[in-house]
Amino acid sequence: MPSDPTAPGDRDPAPTHADPAEPVAGAAPAFDPAETLRLIQVQQDRARAATEPDGRLLYLAWGIAWLVGYLCLFLSAGADGQAAPWAFVVFSGAIVSAVAFTIVHSVTRTAGTRGVSARTGALYGWSWMLGFLTLGLVLGGLARAGASEEVMALASNAFACVVVGLLYLGGAAAFQDVRLFVLGVWILLVAAVATYAGLPLTYLVMAALGGGGFLVMAGIEHALRARRRSVAARCVGTVGGSGEAVDA
Amino acid sequence: MPDAELDTVIHAPARLRVVATLAALGAGDELSFPKLQKLLDMTAGNLSTHLRKLEDAGYVRVTKTHEGRTPATYLALTRRGRDAFEDYTTALNTLLRGAGA
Numbered sequence: 528m529p530s531d532p533t534a535p536g537d538r539d540p541a542p543t544h545a546d547p548a549e550p551v552a553g554a555a556p557a558f559d560p561a562e563t564l565r566l567i568q569v570q571q572d573r574a575r576a577a578t579e580p581d582g583r584l585l586y587l588a589w590g591i592a593w594l595v596g597y598l599c600l601f602l603s604a605g606a607d608g609q610a611a612p613w614a615f616v617v618f619s620g621a622i623v624s625a626v627a628f629t630i631v632h633s634v635t636r637t638a639g640t641r642g643v644s645a646r647t648g649a650l651y652g653w654s655w656m657l658g659f660l661t662l663g664l665v666l667g668g669l670a671r672a673g674a675s676e677e678v679m680a681l682a683s684n685a686f687a688c689v690v691v692g693l694l695y696l697g698g699a700a701a702f703q704d705v706r707l708f709v710l711g712v713w714i715l716l717v718a719a720v721a722t723y724a725g726l727p728l729t730y731l732v733m734a735a736l737g738g739g740g741f742l743v744m745a746g747i748e749h750a751l752r753a754r755r756r757s758v759a760a761r762c763v764g765t766v767g768g769s770g771e772a773v774d775a
Numbered sequence: 776m777p778d779a780e781l782d783t784v785i786h787a788p789a790r791l792r793v794v795a796t797l798a799a800l801g802a803g804d805e806l807s808f809p810k811l812q813k814l815l816d817m818t819a820g821n822l823s824t825h826l827r828k829l830e831d832a833g834y835v836r837v838t839k840t841h842e843g844r845t846p847a848t849y850l851a852l853t854r855r856g857r858d859a860f861e862d863y864t865t866a867l868n869t870l871l872r873g874a875g876a
Binding site for chain 2: 567573574575578638639641
């Protein structure tokens with residue numbers, strides 16, 4: 528925390544060497560528990576940042592991808608509710624980018640770790656792969672059976688949302704993450720609402736409620752992290768009297 | 776007098792950082808030697824020395840394995856190491872409260 532501008536009234540801002548209460552130079556007392564606790568916290572934050580994927584970044588990537596992708600589909604839709612080819616190109620590009628970012632980010636962060644979390648993460652990652660592989664096959668089968676363009680558009684959105692929602696519920700169970708569970712429930716609701724909304728409103732629902740949902744989650748994760756840090760810094764800072772925030 | 780309650784194995788700053796880093800992992804997780812080294816900014820030799828002391832104390836489990844043809848070393852806190860780290864931070868907090876009152 529920055530120095531309080533109202534504070535220097537009772538103390539000379541320029542440290543006088545004679546003041547024994549301010550051990551600026553020549554300090555190094557034998558052992559400072561507050562400083563040690565602060566160092567532990569800094570080191571553990573650093574370790575977590577280097578071994579766990581950052582949920583804020585993943586939610587942000589998916590929020591932007593859904594918002595931009597589905598908004599293009601919605602805006603390009605003609606009178607028949609069908610989106611234009613260019614919009615599908617943008618949509619595919621947005622989704623592929625988000626997938627690539629998620630994989631690269633998660634693999635980079637968790638590299639060099641082994642054990643329960645790594646196995647859980649790998650199984651979870653494969654679940655996504657298999658879910659969407661199956662979805663592709665099912666959609667191919669529906670098209671082959673003569674499903675109309677409208678049914679195909681609605682089914683691909685709805686099934687994709689169901690896969691995402693259910694995997695979040697499963698992920699919440701695996702990682703003991705209640706917020707992820709809430710997001711999963713939200714995405715399942717979006718699947719239902721978007722399908723009943725009908726084309727092209729389906730795309731707007733997906734962009735606003737789906738993409739918006741991810742962005743809200745990114746914001747919540749960020750706020751919680753900022754609060755956890757400031758609380759931890761204040762605990763150590765007040766008791767130890769150093770007043771230094773952990774970092775940022 | 777309170778200093779005597781602090782675990783001397785963990786009390787050394789370098790080893791405290793090793794243990795704090797490993798304690799940030801889940802209980803069933805391990806960290807590779809190069810990644811741990813990078814997280815601590817220590818030389819390999821220095822880190823090995825501290826890890827040996829922690830292993831001798833029963834706080835750290837060292838697993839040597841092979842990934843393909845290259846040898847790899849993984850580190851994890853033992854149950855005892857995790858307990859020791861918790862006791863240590865509890866002791867620090869107790870000292871703080873004592874000093875602040």
